[in-house]
Amino acid sequence: MNDLYNSQRTMRQMRKIAMQRGVVAILDVGSSKIAALVLRFDGSARMDEEGEFGSLAGQSGFRVIGAATTRSRGVQFGEITAMAETERAIRTALQAAQKMAGIRVDHVIACFAGGDPRSYGLDAQLTLEDQVVSEDDVARVLSACDVPEYGEGREVLHAQPVNFALDHRSGLIDPRGQLGNELSVDMHMLTVDAAAIQHLAYCIKRCDLELAGIASSSYASGIAALVEDEQELGSACIDLGGGATGVSIFMKKHMIYADSIRMGGDHITSDISLGLQVPMANAERIKTFYGGVHATGMDDREMIEIGGETGDYEHDRRTASVSELIGIMRPRVEEILEEVRARLDAAGFDHLPSQQIVLTGGGSQIPGLDGLASKILGQQVRLGRPLRVHGLPQAATGPMFSSAVGLALFAAHPQDEWWDFDIPADRYPNRSLKRAVKWFKDNW
Amino acid sequence: MRALIRKKPVSNRPDPAPSRWAWRIQRMMLTPGIRLALRAGVPFCITLAFGTWYLADDARRGAIELAVAEARASIETRPEFMVNLMAVDGVKDELATYIREALPLDFPVSSFDLDLVAMRETVSAIPAVKTAAVRIRPGGILEIDVEQRKAVVLWRNDDGLALVDENGYYVAGATSRHARPDLPLIAGKGADAHVGEALDLIDAARPLGKRLRGLVRMGERRWDVVLDRDQRILLPVENPQRALERVIALESAQDILSRDVARVDMRLAHRPTVQMTEQAAEERTAQQAAFRARNK
Numbered sequence: 001m002n003d004l005y006n007s008q009r010t011m012r013q014m015r016k017i018a019m020q021r022g023v024v025a026i027l028d029v030g031s032s033k034i035a036a037l038v039l040r041f042d043g044s045a046r047m048d049e050e051g052e053f054g055s056l057a058g059q060s061g062f063r064v065i066g067a068a069t070t071r072s073r074g075v076q077f078g079e080i081t082a083m084a085e086t087e088r089a090i091r092t093a094l095q096a097a098q099k100m101a102g103i104r105v106d107h108v109i110a111c112f113a114g115g116d117p118r119s120y121g122l123d124a125q126l127t128l129e130d131q132v133v134s135e136d137d138v139a140r141v142l143s144a145c146d147v148p149e150y151g152e153g154r155e156v157l158h159a160q161p162v163n164f165a166l167d168h169r170s171g172l173i174d175p176r177g178q179l180g181n182e183l184s185v186d187m188h189m190l191t192v193d194a195a196a197i198q199h200l201a202y203c204i205k206r207c208d209l210e211l212a213g214i215a216s217s218s219y220a221s222g223i224a225a226l227v228e229d230e231q232e233l234g235s236a237c238i239d240l241g242g243g244a245t246g247v248s249i250f251m252k253k254h255m256i257y258a259d260s261i262r263m264g265g266d267h268i269t270s271d272i273s274l275g276l277q278v279p280m281a282n283a284e285r286i287k288t289f290y291g292g293v294h295a296t297g298m299d300d301r302e303m304i305e306i307g308g309e310t311g312d313y314e315h316d317r318r319t320a321s322v323s324e325l326i327g328i329m330r331p332r333v334e335e336i337l338e339e340v341r342a343r344l345d346a347a348g349f350d351h352l353p354s355q356q357i358v359l360t361g362g363g364s365q366i367p368g369l370d371g372l373a374s375k376i377l378g379q380q381v382r383l384g385r386p387l388r389v390h391g392l393p394q395a396a397t398g399p400m401f402s403s404a405v406g407l408a409l410f411a412a413h414p415q416d417e418w419w420d421f422d423i424p425a426d427r428y429p430n431r432s433l434k435r436a437v438k439w440f441k442d443n444w
Numbered sequence: 445m446r447a448l449i450r451k452k453p454v455s456n457r458p459d460p461a462p463s464r465w466a467w468r469i470q471r472m473m474l475t476p477g478i479r480l481a482l483r484a485g486v487p488f489c490i491t492l493a494f495g496t497w498y499l500a501d502d503a504r505r506g507a508i509e510l511a512v513a514e515a516r517a518s519i520e521t522r523p524e525f526m527v528n529l530m531a532v533d534g535v536k537d538e539l540a541t542y543i544r545e546a547l548p549l550d551f552p553v554s555s556f557d558l559d560l561v562a563m564r565e566t567v568s569a570i571p572a573v574k575t576a577a578v579r580i581r582p583g584g585i586l587e588i589d590v591e592q593r594k595a596v597v598l599w600r601n602d603d604g605l606a607l608v609d610e611n612g613y614y615v616a617g618a619t620s621r622h623a624r625p626d627l628p629l630i631a632g633k634g635a636d637a638h639v640g641e642a643l644d645l646i647d648a649a650r651p652l653g654k655r656l657r658g659l660v661r662m663g664e665r666r667w668d669v670v671l672d673r674d675q676r677i678l679l680p681v682e683n684p685q686r687a688l689e690r691v692i693a694l695e696s697a698q699d700i701l702s703r704d705v706a707r708v709d710m711r712l713a714h715r716p717t718v719q720m721t722e723q724a725a726e727e728r729t730a731q732q733a734a735f736r737a738r739n740k
Binding site for chain 2: 070088091092095102103206207208
């Protein structure tokens with residue numbers, strides 16, 4: 001576990017350096033596109049001097065000075081499958097973003113959707129030595145959590161304390177300084193495939209950049225697409241991406257569950273390609289122009305040229321009605337949503353006080369999706385767009401940029417994670433000198 | 445067989461991704477330090493190198509200097525900047541002539557060549573000049589405003605007669621006492637440093653009228669009032685004016701100075717002493733002898 005501490009702490013250190021330098025790049029490695037944003041931090045805090053949120057919900061501490069997207073290559077299901085291709089795609093996106101920003105970026109915060117994320121709920125209890133909860137007590141109770149066997153070849157991506165309880169009072173956000181006898185903590189841990197992280201880290205290292213943070217893209221899009229009361233009362237964010245669909249559940253402003261389904265918009269495209277016998281590029285074009293999930297009488301009559309490049313005139317001049325297209329798309333969308341439903345049920349989403357569901361990501365732009373989703377997922381469904389942040393180009397304000405924007409917000413105000421607290425002194429087995437120094441610091 | 449439909453050209457678009465070296469060079473060019481060096485440092489170095497090379501040749505440098513000097517001269521000799529005459533204001537003929545002689549200027553002269561500060565110092569250095577203001581008036585006139593020192597006493601010292609103003613500054617020499625009969629006379633070493641006091645005493649001695657010959661500074665310490673018939677009034681160091689007033693009061697009451705007295709010594713305030721002339725003393729001795737003989 002010390003390994004995990006160290007690598008995550010190194011990234012936190014990098015993030016701190018990047019903040020001091022004031023420029024950091026955001027990289028969303030998706031299956032259909034790679035988005036890069038360059039952020040400039042101007043140092044203004046989330047809260048102003050009067051303790052009130054500043055403009056733009058306190059998110060005005062940074063400004064997007066460069067944005068670029070490129071078609072993703074070598075990424076499938078949100079995981080890197082061809083390193084060199086991905087590296088080049090990352091370089092393309094970052095080069096354009098840097099050029100727009102006019103400044104060199106050295107630190108990158110990245111997110112990806114795949115890697116088969118799994119959520120674990122951890123808890124621990126601790127009897128306090130003295131009545132007052134100190135920061136050291138928080139660190140000790142966090143380290144007292146018994147980590148489940150999450151398996152070989154997996155890595156912890158997030159480990160966030162989501163709830164503190166002191167004696168019988170639960171739902172504490174910050175227990176420090178409060179009085180009590182027994183402190184307990186609930187923690188949400190998200191593990192992903194270690195290889196996925198390593199591949200991404202390697203690609204970024206090959207671009208001469210430093211990795212200053214890494215996040216799950218379901219988490220990032222949840223931060224951007226859910227409004228504050230949804231995050232507080234309980235809601236799920238469904239990020240319909242190209243190769244993977246991310247699911248994240250938020251409660252009391254903390255992520256309590258995240259998952260990813262290895263299906264997305266690319267599968268709809270390939271269904272169209274198969275069903276209509278057209279190339280993928282044509283299928284993608286047809287999907288974005290004419291796609292939908294509810295067929296009407298008008299759609300039967302509306303014929304679309306589906307095209308082709310075979311050179312066979314008859315074959316290349318075929319037409320199909322929009323109803324046919326919808327007939328191909330709808331089962332796949334339904335399948336994705338059914339899968340989401342299954343994941344939400346497995347996570348116990350029904351037991352949350354509020355069951356708001358927010359659809360975001362590029363796939364959520366299919367017309368009529370909210371109607372279909374409300375049939376499958378429940379009544380409270382809305383389409384979500386990312387929060388508006390300073391300087392974001394109009395082209396990057398659509399729902400497909402949720403995770404990039406969310407990652408920018410995450411970079412500006414990261415959630416407290418396990419590794420942000422000091423390792424308690426008794427966990428150091430053989431560093432007596434450090435312990436002695438700490439003892440001096442504590443006692444003098 | 446050739447296809448009848450227009451085939452889409454096989455896209456051989458190059459990979460949009462930058463190569464690793466292109467990427468590195470682009471990042472290097474975006475580094476703030478290198479950007480600054482390219483924007484400011486390189487032009488600076490090029491200009492410096494070119495300038496150094498150009499000026500390394502003596503002939504070129506000489507040509508530049510010559511051109512600058514010519515341009516300068518052509519501006520300086522424009523009629524707007526020429527000074528044609530000098531006006532000395534505030535003094536009479538003699539001193540004005542003297543000032544003109546002290547400033548040897550060859551009109552017309554460019555105003556760039558005139559050092560007004562030095563000229564003012566030269567004029568101020570003339571003893572008879574109290575203050576001087578020098579300026580160039582529009583129209584090419586060098587105007588010198590002079591305030592003259594006013595002589596208030598004649599001072600006779602070892603070097604002869606001098607005119608001195610109220611602060612003891614030397615104004616001019618004088619050939620004889622009769623050149624300025626209107627001024628009172630003072631004498632003695634160090635008298636010039638106490639002209640104010642002397643003037644007060646002369647003022648106080650006005651009742652003596654024409655009898656006053658002058659004041660003598662004795663031992664750089666105190667004053668003697670010298671009257672005609674070789675009479676002297678010796679005044680104390682402290683408060684001489686009051687002592688003189690006492691003598692004048694005695695004169696008006698008892699005609700002390702009209703008698704045959706050589707000196708009235710007021711140096712000790714509580715014991716004024718009178719010295720008779722030798723003649724009077726003999727006369728008195730003779731009278732006393734006669735008196736004594738008669739009463740015997």
